[in-house]
Amino acid sequence: ELTAASGKKGGIFTPTKEDYQKVYNEIAKTIEEKDDYDDGSYGPVILRLAWHASGTYDKGTGTGGSNGATMRFAPESSHAANAGLVAARDFLEPIKQNNPWISYSDLWTLAGVCAVQEMQGPVVPWRPGRQDHDVSASTPDGRLPDASKEQSHLRTIFYRMGFDDREIVALSGAHALGRCHTDRSGYDGPWTFSPTVVTNDYYRLLLEEKWNWKKWNGPKQFEDKNTKTLMMLPTDMALVKDKAFRQHVERYAKDNDVWFNEFRDALVKLFELGVPFTTKEDERWTFTPTHA
Ligand code: DDH
Known part of the structure; x- marks a missing residue:
């Protein structure tokens, strides 16, 4: 029309x-x-x-x-x-x-x-x-990335698109949103308590919560020790295990405005x-x- x-x-x-x-x-x-x-x-x-x-x-x-x-x-x-x-x-x-x-x-x-x-x-x-x-x-x-893998896989996948380490971490904060579905990826649960609002909570939770392997029959994933209602994928945890990735997790956890700017540019x-x-x-x- x-x-x-x-x-x-x-x-x-x-x-x-x-x-x-x-x-x-x-x-x-x-x-x-x-x-x-x-x-x-x-x-x-x-x-x-x-x-x-x-x-x-x-x-x-x-x-x-x-x-x-x-x-x-x-x-x-x-x-x-x-x-x-x-x-x-x-x-x-x-x-x-x-x-x-x-x-x-x-x-x-x-x-x-x-x-x-x-x-x-x-x-x-x-x-x-x-x-x-x-x-x-x-x-x-x-x-596309395989959630069961870790940092070297993330670099292989995202470098192929032309992104660097900082941009990999900036984009990953999209996991503040939504959830995993057992009938889709096989994984289960949301990453944050507010999965329909864009916040830097993904980075804060990665650093501030204690994450344990979830005990279940599904694919290997992490759950938060406190509430056992949140989740992280192996690829999410790689961002705090890897030193070069972690410095950006820390920057974004500290300052939502910094993340918003770098997330926008990467998107x-x-x-x-x-x-x-x-x-x-x-x-x-x-x-x-x-x-x-
Ligand atoms: Fe993601 N993501 N994603 N993701 N993603 C899932 C859900 C959502 C990985 C795996 C999964 C990004 C990066 C990665 C969103 C946005 C983005 C699910 C669950 C898996 C698994 C799917 C399901 O069961 O329904 C992996 C691995 C990576 C990585 O290695 C970096 C990026 C870069 C973005 C982005 O948007 C920029 C969003 C949003 C969801 C929630 C979807 C939903 O239905 O809710």
Whole structure:
């Protein structure tokens, strides 16, 4: 549907920033309306969709990344790492139907931005320009991190995308949000007591709680000694075991503003990996959160 805000050049619909803000608002409104999902928000699983769409990037070959939205198709949609993300894709489908001009790949990353902002996180600059590709652009399994592994695996996976140690730690704080589901990853439980609000609690809990192996039949994970209701993955604990990672955990635990800034910058980079933009970095937009 053409809106009053949209420009029309030579019969071709050229969406403006206002058109994207409208899509943003539609996502935000739907998150608010569908508040009976999980811990009360689709925000965490939407952010995870944006991350798994982007985190397949390989800087060596220039393949993968959010451009293409190839997770729409099997086998990528059924890669073990993507279990459960159909909930986020289905959530966004009616919004795509209302706004057929936006690509899935732009929609998924814009939704990631919206999820972070609506859950009271930092404002994350974003620009459009992703195009959807067919199944032939799909990436092989194994490009996303395996939670049962530790620091050398984290470095292999994230260095391949072009991130450094500081950015690995900054991005990992997204685990302040959401939870593990036994019917998806096999792991169980949330990382923090407020899984629908963006805070630096992940780093604080990593340092301040005592973490023990959980005694159960499921995959090896940690539980907090005090309440036994929180969890950490082996890859999460690697961030405090490894000296180079740990210094950033300590910085972020101490100062939420420092983390917000570095998390924002790392998310901007993540969502843009491998995208053939025709616009410049200083042409990014920021969208107004609905609660602002
Ligand atoms: Fe994560 N993540 N993630 N994660 N992630 C899971 C859930 C969520 C790893 C494994 C898991 C990032 C990094 C890593 C979110 C965001 C981000 C689950 C549970 C596993 C397992 C899935 C389930 O059972 O439903 C591993 C390993 C890493 C790593 O090695 C660094 C990053 C970088 C992000 C990001 O967004 C930038 C979010 C949000 C969730 C919660 C999803 C939900 O449904 O709730």
